[in-house]
Amino acid sequence: MLPAFVTVSVTDCNDNAPKFSNTEYHIQVSENSVVGTRLVQVHAYDPDVGANGLVRYDIVSGNSKQHLTINSQSGVLAVNQSLDYEEDSKYTVTVRACDGSETSDECNVAFAVIYVTVLDENDNAPYFIDLSQALFEPSLRLVVLICPVLSPQAITSTPTQQL
Numbered sequence: 001m002l003p004a005f006v007t008v009s010v011t012d013c014n015d016n017a018p019k020f021s022n023t024e025y026h027i028q029v030s031e032n033s034v035v036g037t038r039l040v041q042v043h044a045y046d047p048d049v050g051a052n053g054l055v056r057y058d059i060v061s062g063n064s065k066q067h068l069t070i071n072s073q074s075g076v077l078a079v080n081q082s083l084d085y086e087e088d089s090k091y092t093v094t095v096r097a098c099d100g101s102e103t104s105d106e107c108n109v110a111f112a113v114i115y116v117t118v119l120d121e122n123d124n125a126p127y128f129i130d131l132s133q134a135l136f137e138p139s140l141r142l143v144v145l146i147c148p149v150l151s152p153q154a155i156t157s158t159p160t161q162q163l
């Protein structure tokens with residue numbers, strides 16, 4: 001009797017979630033960086049096969065003003081709009097990695113956080129404040145210097161006294 005051979009094909013299921021190589025990234029960027037400047041590339045690995053192992057990236061929080069953008073396929077985080085240290089000096093961006101095909105409703109996810117520190121540049125010239133408006137504008141910080149006031153009589157009566 002001849003031995004019977006049975007061929008068993010194992011089909012892949014999407015039973016692995018993506019896993020980030022780092023769950024935290026800390027980067028610094030000059031506020032003068034031009035739009036399109038690449039900041040960091042995140043990466044998540046998924047051992048599944050085909051679409052089950054395809055990883056897409058998106059930003060889920062920390063980017064309400066759309067100053068940053070991430071390439072959904074490469075995971076490259078880049079400057080999307082001009083940065084301004086005087087407006088926002090830090091961003092805490094949560095990035096999600098999602099597996100499966102784009103048409104699939106279900107996916108496994110993983111998260112990483114990117115801490116972006118904006119570095120100050122000397123991009124503002126000094127300017128004078130109109131003191132007459134500053135007196136009525138509570139948002140302006142006005143430092144008032146109080147100097148002693150001497151009467152003319154006091155000055156003339158003590159000519160050797162120094163202020």
Ligand SMILES: [Ca+2]
Pocket residue numbers: 014015016017018046047048052053054099100108
């Ligand atoms: Ca997977």
Ligand SMILES: [Ca+2]
Pocket residue numbers: 031083084085086123
């Ligand atoms: Ca600025």
Ligand SMILES: [Ca+2]
Pocket residue numbers: 031085086120121122123124
């Ligand atoms: Ca500045």
